[in-house]
Amino acid sequence: MKTVFNMKANFGRTRRMSALCVTGNKNGLAGxxxxxxxxxxAAMRKVRIYMLYRNFYFPVFHDFYTCFGKTQIFVKKKPKxxxxxxxxxxxxxxEIIGIKDLYAKVExxxxxxxxTKAFFLGLQNQKTHQQLAQEKxxxxxxxxxxxxxFPQVIASPSKCRTMKEINPQEVIDYNEHINEGKVELIKTKRRPFYEYLDSWEYRVKKIERFRNxxxxxxxxxxxxGKLTSFLNIEEQQKVVNTESNE
Structure with missing residues (x-):
């Protein structure tokens, strides 16, 4: 909730309350x-009435790109x-939809x-692998x-195109096709200030022998199953080999 103001010629500056709400069942249904x-x-009462007619079901979830206005979102599905x-x-x-593992970059x-609008649009415009295969x-x-x-075929079209029918400039990479040719902006991390000091170079040299x-x-x-020397491991393996040979 937030307070919004609107300047009118007759009433002057009017004050109103704006409420944005999201509802769902944590099982793919949300609005x-x-x-x-x-x-x-009164704003919350209106929102409850509006949400009755604005619920969507999202049975599919994978990587996608979406935008609304000046907002761009790159969404990536992550492992459990x-x-x-x-x-x-x-x-x-x-959390309301039921998605537990996700990475999203907002630009x-x-x-x-x-x-909110961009993310719901991206979820609603998703396509299954079979639909993508049939489309391309x-x-x-x-x-x-x-x-x-090792390559594994997930979906196949009813009629597959040949190499001659594919345009050399056509985008056939899955990630590029999902992101509509957009590339996520990855900023380089700045080095901390202490790495420019002489003491940091001395510390790096000091702990070099403890690396890894x-x-x-x-x-x-x-x-x-235990911490032991590499020499002990080799000797144990030799003993096991000799016993097996005998």
């Missing part, structure tokens, strides 16, 4: 509405446990009304690191 009234309770790393308004909408205006006339192929980037010790400890615990 939003905006109501204005001279009093806050990542959490919601996004603007507070988008985070609230995701341009961060007006709450524009953010090409196979939708997925590559994953856990499968050593934590990762080595974790790998030893995972592979062998």
């Amino acid at each position: 939003f509405a905006l109501g204005k009234s001279p009093e806050g309770r 446990g990542f959490g919601l790393v996004c603007h507070r308004a988008i985070k609230t909408i995701c 341009g205006s961060t007006n709450i009304n524009n953010l 006339g090409l196979h939708v192929v997925e590559y994953r690191e856990e499968r050593d980037n 010790h934590e990762n080595v400890h974790v790998n030893l615990l995972v592979e062998h």
